[in-house]
Amino acid sequence: ICVVPMLHQDLGREGVPVWGYFCQISDSTTSYGSYSGAVPNEKITWGKLAVDTPKFIIESDATIVVPLIFAMVLGW
Known part of the structure; x- marks a missing residue:
């Protein structure tokens, strides 16, 4: 769940960063x-x-891809 739109629109907060990627x-x-x-x-x-x-x-399918991504990130 992303709270960025809620912080901008509902609470009127300025300067809340959007997702980095x-x-x-x-x-x-x-x-x-x-x-x-x-x-x-x-x-x-x-x-x-x-x-x-x-x-x-x-x-x-995430059950195929996620272990591959984690293995790469963790250097396995």
Whole structure:
């Protein structure tokens, strides 16, 4: 859950940073208007990402991809 839009819009807080990067791991087809399958650019309109935020999608099952990512990050 992202609280950035709530802090900006609901509480009127200024200077709240957007996400530093975005990676979506999903086996669902991305489409506009879909909550879990929304494309990263749609999150710009929600105030979660900036235009220049690095963003990418990995289209695969998370149970396959996440262990590979963790192994790389942890140097296994």
